[in-house]
Amino acid sequence: MLNELGSIVRRLLLPLMACLLIAGGILWLIGQPKGAAWLWNGGTALVLAILLVDIVAGLLRLEAGLDLIAALAMGGALVLGESLAGIIIALMFSSGRALEDFAQNRARREMTALLSRVPKSAARYADGALQEVALADLLPGDRILVRCGEVVPVDGVIENGVAVLDESALTGEALPVRRLAGAPVMSGSTNAGDPFDLQATSTAAESTYAGIIRLVEAAGAAKAPMARLADRYALVFLFATLAIAGIAYGLSRDPIRALAVLVVATPCPLLLAVPVAIISGVSRCAKKGILVKGGGALERLTNIKTVIFDKTGTITDGRASLVEIKSESGRDPLELLRLAASLDQSSPHVMARALVSAARDRGLSLHTPVDVKEQPGSGISGQVDGHRLTVGGFAYAQAHAAETPFAQEIKTWIQRDGTAAIVVAINGTIAGALLLADQVRPEVGTVLRNLHGAGVARIVLATGDRVDQAASVAAFLDVDDVASEMKPSDKTDIVARERSYGPVLMAGDGVNDAPALAAADIGVAMGARGAAASSEAADVVILVDRLDRLVSAIHIARRSRNIALQSVYAGMGLSIAAMVAAAFGYLAPVEGALLQEIIDVAVILNALRALGRPIWPGSRQAGLSTETLLGLEAEHHALASVIDEIRMTADHLQQLPQADIRKHLSKLDLLLHEQLLPHEQRDDKEVYAKIRRQTSMPDALAGMSRVHMEIRRQVHNLTSLCKALPADGPSEAQRAEIQRLLYGLEAITRLHFAQEEEIYRSLESD
Numbered sequence: 001m002l003n004e005l006g007s008i009v010r011r012l013l014l015p016l017m018a019c020l021l022i023a024g025g026i027l028w029l030i031g032q033p034k035g036a037a038w039l040w041n042g043g044t045a046l047v048l049a050i051l052l053v054d055i056v057a058g059l060l061r062l063e064a065g066l067d068l069i070a071a072l073a074m075g076g077a078l079v080l081g082e083s084l085a086g087i088i089i090a091l092m093f094s095s096g097r098a099l100e101d102f103a104q105n106r107a108r109r110e111m112t113a114l115l116s117r118v119p120k121s122a123a124r125y126a127d128g129a130l131q132e133v134a135l136a137d138l139l140p141g142d143r144i145l146v147r148c149g150e151v152v153p154v155d156g157v158i159e160n161g162v163a164v165l166d167e168s169a170l171t172g173e174a175l176p177v178r179r180l181a182g183a184p185v186m187s188g189s190t191n192a193g194d195p196f197d198l199q200a201t202s203t204a205a206e207s208t209y210a211g212i213i214r215l216v217e218a219a220g221a222a223k224a225p226m227a228r229l230a231d232r233y234a235l236v237f238l239f240a241t242l243a244i245a246g247i248a249y250g251l252s253r254d255p256i257r258a259l260a261v262l263v264v265a266t267p268c269p270l271l272l273a274v275p276v277a278i279i280s281g282v283s284r285c286a287k288k289g290i291l292v293k294g295g296g297a298l299e300r301l302t303n304i305k306t307v308i309f310d311k312t313g314t315i316t317d318g319r320a321s322l323v324e325i326k327s328e329s330g331r332d333p334l335e336l337l338r339l340a341a342s343l344d345q346s347s348p349h350v351m352a353r354a355l356v357s358a359a360r361d362r363g364l365s366l367h368t369p370v371d372v373k374e375q376p377g378s379g380i381s382g383q384v385d386g387h388r389l390t391v392g393g394f395a396y397a398q399a400h401a402a403e404t405p406f407a408q409e410i411k412t413w414i415q416r417d418g419t420a421a422i423v424v425a426i427n428g429t430i431a432g433a434l435l436l437a438d439q440v441r442p443e444v445g446t447v448l449r450n451l452h453g454a455g456v457a458r459i460v461l462a463t464g465d466r467v468d469q470a471a472s473v474a475a476f477l478d479v480d481d482v483a484s485e486m487k488p489s490d491k492t493d494i495v496a497r498e499r500s501y502g503p504v505l506m507a508g509d510g511v512n513d514a515p516a517l518a519a520a521d522i523g524v525a526m527g528a529r530g531a532a533a534s535s536e537a538a539d540v541v542i543l544v545d546r547l548d549r550l551v552s553a554i555h556i557a558r559r560s561r562n563i564a565l566q567s568v569y570a571g572m573g574l575s576i577a578a579m580v581a582a583a584f585g586y587l588a589p590v591e592g593a594l595l596q597e598i599i600d601v602a603v604i605l606n607a608l609r610a611l612g613r614p615i616w617p618g619s620r621q622a623g624l625s626t627e628t629l630l631g632l633e634a635e636h637h638a639l640a641s642v643i644d645e646i647r648m649t650a651d652h653l654q655q656l657p658q659a660d661i662r663k664h665l666s667k668l669d670l671l672l673h674e675q676l677l678p679h680e681q682r683d684d685k686e687v688y689a690k691i692r693r694q695t696s697m698p699d700a701l702a703g704m705s706r707v708h709m710e711i712r713r714q715v716h717n718l719t720s721l722c723k724a725l726p727a728d729g730p731s732e733a734q735r736a737e738i739q740r741l742l743y744g745l746e747a748i749t750r751l752h753f754a755q756e757e758e759i760y761r762s763l764e765s766d
Contacts, residue, residue, distance in 0.1 A: 013050070013094040017043050021087050037083040044086035047093060048074040069241055073262040077589065080255055085589035089263055092597040122153040125197075135204035142200045152189045154207045156198040157182060164193025180360065182345075182353065237572060241265040241579065248583035256589065260582035264592035265575050273567030273607040280610035281560025289544035290553045291527070297539035300522045301557035305502025307456050308494060308516070311463035311473060313509035314526055314547065315444055320351055320420060320436040322358035325644065326413055327432035328406050329655035333648040334641060336432045338364040340391045340424045342384045346372045351422060352380070352391075354436055362641035390425040394433075397423035401430050417469055440473065442757040443548040448478045450551045454558075458501055462486050462494055462516075491516035507550060524550055548761055560610040571603040629760050632687065635679055636753050642671050643749055650742035658729030665722045665738070672715045676749070680708045683756070691763065704759070707752045714745040 020043035024036035051071050070093050077086030122138055123130045123145040130145060135153050143159065146152055163179045167189045179185055185198060187207040204210055249258040278295035285292045292298050309315050325333040341359035344352035346369055359366060372382035379392015381400065390400040394411055401407065407430040414421035419437045423430065448459055462483045463470050470484035483494055492515050498504050506520035517523030517538045525538035542549045578595050581587050649668050656664060684705055692700045721738055730738065
């Protein structure tokens with residue numbers, strides 16, 4: 001009750017002091033100076049009393065600061081009869097507190113928005129009807145209805161239909177995302193489409209959103225080491241102020257001069273600028289989908305010298321993706337994928353989900369399987385479109401298929417490190433295989449370069465993978481060291497070893513990374529799909545599935561710290577200059593109070609710059625909006641089937657009958673002209689042109705435009721070769737030439753897409 005009353009009184013101080021100042025001014029103008037003095041002294045005494053309570057409370061916590069100067073200034077004004085100076089100091093102090101509260105409230109806006117969105121209940125199915133139940137009553141396995149506009153209350157899996165979800169509060173991504181039946185959904189997402197049924201996979205207390213809320217509360221409770229550093233500065237400044245005031249009085253024997261010195265030093269920017277800038281930096285990180293647990297973590301980000309990355313889920317995407325298809329001669333590889341994915345719709349296995357996702361990304365129409373039987377961990381069988389299918393590992397598929405030369409070819413083909421194969425048998429014969437792998441994130445190259453550019457001395461890859469698997473990834477990454485076959489305890493040992501080079505940052509996403517995250521000077525968890533344990537142990541949680549947010553966090557932290565120090569040094573310098581002027585009698589107490597108010601407002605407004613992007617010329621690069629970036633990446637995903645078709649045509653060219661070759665090549669040529677070339681033309685004329693305008697560099701991306709030219713040249717050569725084919729089909733030499741051209745076109749197009757995705761992500765707007 002007393003705390004609430006004190007909070008109300010503090011909120012009313014600023015308007016009350018303003019009213020007293022104005023009312024006293026009116027009395028003074030109408031010839032009632034005594035009445036004016038009473039009003040002004042009363043307001044000063046009220047603020048002084050509240051301030052003394054705060055000072056005593058701080059001393060009991062062994063904290064001391066510049067509030068003492070404000071108390072001495074107001075007390076001196078009361079004793080010396082400087083009632084106008086006293087009320088101005090009181091108004092100044094109240095406005096400083098109010099401005100600080102406003103700044104911190106604005107800075108926490110993105111953080112508190114999470115708390116305000118916590119749902120209180122959910123609609124659960126029970127006995128064929130819907131019942132509104134408290135979140136605490138939800139259990140894993142419960143089926144709930146998520147209505148339009150509602151916040152998803154617990155983690156779960158979509159039971160049927162398509163869910164359109166707004167995940168901006170969690171990830172910072174502006175556009176809604178589509179989730180199909182069987183897809184996982186994070187609590188805290190908002191249903192932006194039609195109602196859908198969700199099967200809960202956690203309780204409310206164990207859900208993603210509840211974990212984020214706990215992290216938010218922890219972030220708000222922490223006090224930055226930099227703020228404590230500011231407190232130490234404050235003590236030095238306190239003694240300097242008292243010394244200057246004492247010297248002024250000693251030389252002049254005029255207490256008014258000493259009072260003017262105290263007035264012009266009250267309140268100090270140290271008390272305001274540091275917390276405002278730090279909290280603003282934390283808020284800016286939150287806006288980009290980076291949850292920083294307090295100002296201490298933000299400041300530690302500025303001094304990192306070694307970064308240790310876990311591999312799976314951090315350097316790599318953490319999910320299996322389709323990388324290659326091999327099918328028997330005469331069978332359409334995409335049809336093989338469609339049949340296998342149709343059957344795998346019935347399986348909850350992670351590889352099955354990856355296959356279904358790959359088929360849908362390519363726009364394939366999946367049909368409902370029947371007579372489905374699954375052997376967990378081995379494979380699945382059933383009927384699709386009248387075909388008897390077996391999908392799984394090689395041994396499982398071979399057990400349900402006849403021995404053929406192609407089956408042995410597949411057995412050899414799937415033996416690749418770092419990949420997993422799904423073998424497909426159709427009607428008792430091995431028909432092909434699909435190769436999946438966990439691929440390196442497209443932004444990794446940019447992230448590693450930017451970390452080195454930001455002063456990171458060492459980058460280490462630490463993984464539980466075998467030596468050969470770790471080496472295959474590290475071979476094309478710019479890392480300084482690789483540690484493989486790591487256990488959780490081994491990762492903590494690496495953190496301790498690397499600390500000899502300076503402060504260590506550890507980034508990971510799994511439960512096995514949690515000890516190392518806690519042991520590092522700064523732990524960063526990939527929280528979008530990572531384990532809850534890693535998020536709890538980390539100092540920073542990246543909520544969006546983007547590794548480049550780590551670089552953003554470091555840049556934001558350094559900018560926030562620099563802004564805080566700029567405000568402190570500028571504020572202290574201006575205050576000291578004003579104190580010297582007051583000591584020599586050039587500033588009266590009232591003038592000093594007004595000047596110090598201007599200084600305080602200036603440093604707080606400067607500290608608030610940490611909330612926004614840099615505004616100085618040259619400090620901002622050309623930017624692509626998140627919507628544009630997602631659209632460009634979606635176009636690349638949609639064109640995956642075209643690139644697959646190039647590779648598949650090349651693979652089968654030597655086995656195709658003479659009469660079928662022209663038909664296959666004509667089909668491919670049409671795809672290239674209707675889908676691939678228009679995409680490249682739009683990129684060059686619209687996206688590249690926009691980037692060139694924003695950078696004011698007409699030659700920017702010239703190398704990428706040259707690749708567009710090469711792709712067009714290769715497609716033109718293919719068209720020319722097709723037109724020159726004899727009526728009875730190509731010769732062996734022509735087959736070889738076409739095959740060589742197709743493999744080259746596929747390689748250059750895949751590389752070009754990867755380059756574009758890395759460039760586009762590096763240019764995403766803040």
